Amino acid sequence: MFLNSIQLQHYRNYEQLELRTDSQVNLFVGPNAQGKTNLLEAIFVLALTKSHRTSKDKELIGWQSQDARIRGEVDKRYGTVTLDLTLSGQGKKAKINGLEQRKLSDFVGSLNVVMFAPEDLEIVKGTPGIRRRFLDMEIGQVQPGYLHSLGQYSKVLVQRNNYLKTATPGSVNQAMLDIWNMQLAEYGVKIIKKRENFIHKLQRWAQQIHAGITGGTEELTIVYRPSFETEDAKDESVLFDRFMIKLTQVKDQELRRGVTLVGPHRDDIAFFINGKEAQVYGSQGQQRTAALSLKLAEIELIHEEIGEYPLLLLDDVLSELDQNRQTQLIETFQNKVQTFVTTTGLESVNIAKLHDSRIYQVRDGQVVR
Numbered sequence: 001m002f003l004n005s006i007q008l009q010h011y012r013n014y015e016q017l018e019l020r021t022d023s024q025v026n027l028f029v030g031p032n033a034q035g036k037t038n039l040l041e042a043i044f045v046l047a048l049t050k051s052h053r054t055s056k057d058k059e060l061i062g063w064q065s066q067d068a069r070i071r072g073e074v075d076k077r078y079g080t081v082t083l084d085l086t087l088s089g090q091g092k093k094a095k096i097n098g099l100e101q102r103k104l105s106d107f108v109g110s111l112n113v114v115m116f117a118p119e120d121l122e123i124v125k126g127t128p129g130i131r132r133r134f135l136d137m138e139i140g141q142v143q144p145g146y147l148h149s150l151g152q153y154s155k156v157l158v159q160r161n162n163y164l165k166t167a168t169p170g171s172v173n174q175a176m177l178d179i180w181n182m183q184l185a186e187y188g189v190k191i192i193k194k195r196e197n198f199i200h201k202l203q204r205w206a207q208q209i210h211a212g213i214t215g216g217t218e219e220l221t222i223v224y225r226p227s228f229e230t231e232d233a234k235d236e237s238v239l240f241d242r243f244m245i246k247l248t249q250v251k252d253q254e255l256r257r258g259v260t261l262v263g264p265h266r267d268d269i270a271f272f273i274n275g276k277e278a279q280v281y282g283s284q285g286q287q288r289t290a291a292l293s294l295k296l297a298e299i300e301l302i303h304e305e306i307g308e309y310p311l312l313l314l315d316d317v318l319s320e321l322d323q324n325r326q327t328q329l330i331e332t333f334q335n336k337v338q339t340f341v342t343t344t345g346l347e348s349v350n351i352a353k354l355h356d357s358r359i360y361q362v363r364d365g366q367v368v369r
């Protein structure tokens with residue numbers, strides 16, 4: 001897919017912006033704190049309705065304004081679509097070709113993006129919460145229904161946790177807990193199945209790409225770590241039963257601690273390089289290469305799932321990659337993936353390798369071609 005243009009209104013430090021983005025590679029150059037990341041973030045938000053760096057939508061709205069608007073015109077396989085997203089204190093409104101979407105999950109997936117930013121190193125070395133967020137964002141883009149199951153699961157989880165906080169082993173209303181358990185397991189199993197499937201496919205691509213970057217010296221493996229045994233579960237009903245059994249087993253512990261201890265909200269994934277866990281034993285360079293392989297794998301996976309390539313957003317990462325990894329990255333996206341790159345200086349970018357590129361200067365919320 002190809003983003004022809006982007007318009008912003010009251011988005012962070014952009015009062016008004018209308019920008020044609022008709023090159024394959026779009027380089028945004030400027031000193032710190034001018035709005036380079038804000039622009040990439042806006043494209044990301046148009047795709048996922050959420051920012052990659054904050055969960056508070058209020059932060060995205062210009063300080064002097066009540067709402068922020070993002071509009072993008074996207075060429076897709078079957079035609080051109082105009083996407084509109086409005087963020088305000090009252091929530092979000094999304095339109096496709098002027099038609100308001102009843103559910104945001106119907107809008108997500110109209111534009112697909114893969115963002116690679118310095119903080120993505122945290123997917124390998126950070127907390128499980130960061131990895132779950134990564135999974136949810138990526139699966140949500142390509143699997144219709146995933147975000148809906150996730151939303152339903154979260155609602156049940158909040159209610160169940162509220163109940164566990166007040167109940168004690170002596171006063172528990174088992175009938176009520178059973179209802180929550182069944183709902184939790186019903187939505188939870190759907191999430192687990194989709195995560196398993198996604199990781200399986202991602203690992204196939206990531207392994208191949210990682211071997212390419214490291215000249216075949218490193219083998220990357222991605223392992224799903226659910227909060228209960230899911231292996232060899234033939235179908236969803238087996239998983240459902242295992243989930244319910246596990247909830248029964250931890251019931252007393254949950255009542256003591258006042259929190260739900262089993263389910264996809266406690267899942268994790270682990271990365272292994274040549275059989276050793278990267279989070280524990282990997283060097284900074286190995287972790288960075290693993291994160292890069294993961295992002296490049298995502299590009300291929302999205303292509304496999306939806307039949308077209310996503311946009312690639314590279315926020316301030318080219319300068320951090322050595323020539324070998326930069327070349328690998330450029331060769332992966334060259335000619336097939338429209339790319340948006342931010343950098344403070346062009347000296348670290350191997351411009352000679354880029355075809356059809358355009359340079360934009362970013363200064364204080366203004367962009368000049």
Ligand SMILES: Nc1ncnc2c1ncn2[C@@H]1O[C@H](COP(=O)(O)OP(=O)(O)OP(=O)(O)O)[C@@H](O)[C@H]1O
Pocket residue numbers: 011012013014030031032033034035036037038039058059060061062063064316342344
């Ligand atoms: N809601 C907002 N309203 C207005 N301005 C904002 C808002 N949020 C952030 N800003 C401003 O945006 C600027 C930061 O922009 P951005 O994060 O895009 O920087 P950048 O150009 O990518 O710089 P760096 O190279 O340091 O990453 C800061 O000046 C900040 O004050």
